[in-house]
Amino acid sequence: MKRVTISDVAKHAGVSKSTVSQFLNKRYDYMALETKDKIEKAIEELKYHPNMMARSLKVKSTKTVGVIVANILHEFTTQIIRAIEDVCQQVDFHIIVCNADDDPMKEEKYITMLYGKQVDGIIIFPTGGNIELYKRLQDYNFPIVFMDRFIPEIGIDSVLLDNEMASAMAIEEFVNRGYQSAGIITTSVIKNVTPRLERISGYKKAIAKYDLPLVPGYIKSVKRACIQPELEKMFHLPKRPEAILAGNDLSLIEILKFAKSNNLSIPGDIAIIGVDDVSFADLFNPPLTTIKQPTFEMGKMAAELLLDKINGVGKDSKEYINRFQPELMRRSSC
Amino acid sequence: MKRVTISDVAKHAGVSKSTVSQFLNKRYDYMALETKDKIEKAIEELKYHPNMMARSLKVKSTKTVGVIVANILHEFTTQIIRAIEDVCQQVDFHIIVCNADDDPMKEEKYITMLYGKQVDGIIIFPTGGNIELYKRLQDYNFPIVFMDRFIPEIGIDSVLLDNEMASAMAIEEFVNRGYQSAGIITTSVIKNVTPRLERISGYKKAIAKYDLPLVPGYIKSVKRACIQPELEKMFHLPKRPEAILAGNDLSLIEILKFAKSNNLSIPGDIAIIGVDDVSFADLFNPPLTTIKQPTFEMGKMAAELLLDKINGVGKDSKEYINRFQPELMRRSSC
DNA sequence: CTGAAAGCGCTTACAG
């Protein structure tokens, strides 16, 4: 499986490697047409494919960016990946996707790996567990942008949903529909994951604004496996909430499971709104009211910010947090 | 953003590049403990990360494999990717995922790109549109394995579901439940996509075996956007089918949409079984009976076959098609 | 208009 190299092409075409290289890089300015033809033919005949690694070693750019996601199981995540890929592909960049599984150790491993592979930049859904590393990369001036979450300690460009607004929208909708109390359930918050923190604080503010009861037992932020028992507790409170806000798609699924196994009708027994416009929202019975993130725009911006940094055209504004507005998808679960 | 190189480390530690390289490759056999320590310290102090590209150029292995999927929107696909990543990661291989979008042009671009990036091998869900290219890679002895689909013209190792069995299981279940007729709907078959072809032929054989009516209007194989109107037609036949088999997750979603917008109760008005055990099968009302593919095992085998080829321990058997058995997940939509 | 030479950051026989 000996690969054909630039030397083979040069020999075959009867020119030097330099000239072939000029050809490959489309610098035809001073190239005799005849030379060009010879090289073209040699490449075709030998089925030559340049070794991009060798090239990258020289030019110090791989035209590749890494994307490290916290948890690839969220639909939100896969949509963001698609959006990033879309814009990268237009400028002939490739992406390498890594799933950190919400584990800082894995995240560190992947950052190191991508850095070693000489990617030109990285988009990270940060676990938050590698602040020193993030800082170091920033010091090196290595292009990074954060997605979905941000690290207050570091001023790295971040693309985020207006999470407080998302909760506010949901609570407002509950109120407009006449519900008098609402709970919230999100996956665990121990690692200070931005969206979860902000969705809870947004929930609290909205609860206060609309004078709904603020009951500690209505606020659950636990790992996925614990959601069912926690819901159990919430629903055995002397006065259970009439509505419930699901912090993301996975929490929503757990709530729906719970409703089902307890024969709760939606929205009769419990009204539900979920953040993330899940794919089955329309299909579900009843169709699910959701808060939709503008995933495509968010992914697009993250990619553009990164590409700009890579090309050295980073903006100089001090503002590094980019918020996007959610949208209420009114259906019938509330 | 000058990166630190092996020369910097060598200088800092007061040894030669060769020695640092020995250290990096854990060849400590003849290394003085003192030398080792010095290098270790230098690496730590300089925060040195080896340039894997430079290394790969020399050792001619990138420890990365490409996976080109036909359409990343299928849940089946993402599950397979996870499985592949799982096994690769255990042997410290990385994967680059590309989405060909069922477009042979894109597929060709990606194959060329991955080849240029010197990946050690590729797993492809082949579009079928690049037979010459597949052949050439095979001739080069470049490690490839096909997933989900196979190309009869070429004896490349392929991992497949026993698709005929999948259809047979579904029809058998319909029959056992007392349904007297059944249709099938899959996404378009114009490109000779293996699973669609085989699921239809399996359907026909089973229909014959159980003496159900073979009605041309019961068999639809069209692109996703045409599924609704085609269902419309099928349901306006003088005698519409009592049950319907969805060829994959996307077809299933379309059928569910159709049932919903036409107020058809499941399974009362129409019984449904879908191939692919979709994530919302349990959640749906009624819970959906499905045919489950052993995705994890399939992905695992594909990765192992590829890794074996890369390591030159390919098996020599003539048999290159590896079939996996589906499993009926009996729920309540039939 | 084209080619020889140096160099990107590594590894690997080989010499000592």
Next chain:
DNA sequence: CTGAAAGCGCTTACAG
């Protein structure tokens, strides 16, 4: 036990 040298497959000033 360690280092000098050659080389992986490219690119890029520079000379002619």
